Amino acid sequence: MKVNGRELPDAGDPRLLLSDHLRHGLGLTGTHVGCEHGVCGCCTVLLDGRPVRSCLMLAVQARGHEVTTVEGLAADGSPLHPAQQAFHECHGLQCGFCTPGFLLVTAAFLRENPDPSDAEIDDAISGNLCRCTGYANIRRSVRRAAELSR
């Protein structure tokens, strides 16, 4: 499977979850695991550009696909991705645990809908839980990310 543009080894164990393979097999610990039953969205990654829950997929199912994790949004040392920059400016994160999921959802959403309405933003992020921010600054962050992406 290809992860963040690089061909990386598959999971050896057929029952390994994609989330566990990314985190513990490949050391990409930016993908977080919050509920392991597909509700919280912390483990969201992009599979061929579309958001998926990596805790609801086996790693072997990603074979032949392209996975993007939060580490793939901006290379080390290079400027932040517009979504990352916007979350920073708007204080869209506190503990940072849910943040990778929100960032990947935002990145994918704005590619499809570069100029979203407030209702569309709420809808887009309504598959991700955040327990710290109360969402107001996440909404602002997505709006700001749209501006920065233009």
Next chain:
Amino acid sequence: MSTRFFGERVERKEDDRLLRGHGRFTDDIGENALECAFVRSPFASARIRSIDVAAARTMPGVVAVYTAADVPFGDLDLPLLIPHPELTQPRTQKCLASEVVRYVGEAVAFVVADSRYLAEDAADLVEVDYEPLPAVVTPEVSARAEHLVHADVPGNVAADVTQVVGDPDSVLAAAPHVLERRLRIERSAAHPLEGRAIWARWDASEKRLIVYDSTQSPTSIRGGLAVLFGLPETSVEVIAPDVGGGFGPKIMLFNPDELLVPHAAMQLGRPVKWTEDRREHFTAVTQERAQVHEVRFGFSEEGRLLALDVDFLHDGGAYTPYGLILPIITAAQLPGPYRVPNYRVRFRDLYTNCTPTSPYRGAGRPQGCFVIERVMDAIAAELSLDRAEVRRRNLVQPDEFPYAVGTMWQDGGMTVYDSGDFPELLRIAVEALGPKPEGEGIGMGLAMYVEGTGVGPYEGAHVQVLVGGKVVASTGIPSQGQGHGTVFAQIVADELGVGVDDVTITSGDTRRFPWGVGTFASRGAVMSGNAMANAARAVAEKAKRIAADQLEADPADLELAGGEVRVKGSPGRSMPLAAVAILSNPLRYAFGGGAEIATQFQPRARPGPPLAEGDAPGLEATGYFSPVTGSTWASGCHAAYVQIDPRTFSLKFLKYVVVHDCGRVINPMVLEGQIQGGVAQGIAGSFYERLLYDEDGQLRNASFMEFLMPYATEIPDVEMHHIETPSPLNPLGIKGAGEAGTIPVAAMLASAIEDALGVRVDEMSLHPSRLFELAKPR
């Protein structure tokens, strides 16, 4: 003092790592650690007949299986964290149950294996033979004491505490109006998105234990592990790395894993890690809130509260490790911002066969706030007065501070409000809320609160200017997202006249700062913030002393600004802070970085020994802050318009206003984030999330599929206003802010729903089906 950064919306210094996926949460630490799983009780109350671990032990990939019989501390009761003389029947659990289990989720056995997958497989092979017993689930059932949670605790009563202020009996007897209410609040749970996790490594050659723990108090964990394992404290290091939210339960100390993981690491000679899953979090992590209050209150024709009598039951769960803190807080500050001249409060802390309780954001305060605000609304309804007007007539006035409530506070002292302006909070809230919008099913909600924040005993900080001129500072308390790395840097930067980007904060790492208490009770900014200021001020004094010798000036004429120590009003007479840091450490060897200026053949500015008598090398200092007693009292007012859909009984916020006073504000951006997040958690616990225990003590909705944590679609943007009444109790004048957002939400929502539906609301939490029942014509 310069106030360049204090009060500014400084963007967070901790964001970059977290945004790039380079945070370091406990489960991110691997190092080939063995992984673990627990066998937990499926019964709320049962006797254990036998435990058979043979099949698990022999499973390939399993390294060890522990029951109580297999660990040297198997018979030990876990610590009673906060003893209290009136907690007459304290009980704490054992690390692993071997005879009796008292709640679903209580740990029975612990499996260590090559991977989590194998550990879970092996846990399934552990055979435990239980004899189920009747479960005691609600506080009311517990009070009836038909069954006992602990056979040797009569009546299920851990404590029965009464406090009296004034003469409530005779005033109630003579009051023109007397009403009674029974106000019931259900359990809630914090659910940080990162559950609990712990990683430990034993360094056999140095005999050192290193522990990473997703905890709110690494210093306490360190102390406890040193005692348990008979190690010098100096050989145990505990680090709370990035912590993915806390909200209270992570202040609960000595969960079984916190003993078993380090023990296994020491015994097995390999790093060992345990990461909780969400289902475990639902039953094994402490919860809060369930209380039933019998309330009787008397008031005048003008709506002035004359006397209040509250008798409440606190559902303490199966054990009382956290002592009586929760009901004590409810009892102490239940009067809120109002004058209650005659007040009796009695509570019984009761055992139930449910998960034990410990503070969750608000910690006893939301319940107290709910009671007094329901009282205010009841008075308004009875006398046909405006709800805001009734509150106005009862508020403590700005000239009455310090204001003594007359009750015992959670630190052992008395409850005394330090400062505030309650009428102003109410005035701004009512004005900002504006007129009621047109429409069906719209209700106005109003609630005020006080919050005792920043309790002692103390916190400390270490501040050091490095030889390159950058500053590092550390404190014992960890952050769970509150922005310590930014707000403490603002405080230190101002004191030392450097940029906020020049300061790096480490928090919650005993290797850097071994002393302190923890992050709880909205105390981080008050306690560690003031300790940071004290330490940084001492560093500034030292820098002036050293620079004065070099600049041939009086230290009193010096100031720190722009990364320099300079003579006030004399441009050019200055030296960089980096040079002062170098000179603070007299050298024989120049090791680069400009160090030659401090070596022995350089001209010396001052006679005497190179290190002045009584001085220490290094431009560094340690500072502490420890209040004599008492809290800094934050306060606020929430007001909102909600709309209840007449067919679905769903809830919509049309406008939500918060007016907040936490003294001097360090960083408005961070503060507003705390408040918005607190409101969201309050809404969540009041209308969406419930803990549905059945009569057997089974939590029937232990997953995020059925425990409805709100998404963005349920939470409104809150309009915020601040007033600042500085606290006289600390040099920076600040008060805590972490929990405030949550405290009045349930009370406000009850008020709003009552107004919208014209029904009486005596309970929390609510949900659409319950509103449907309440609104049904009788």
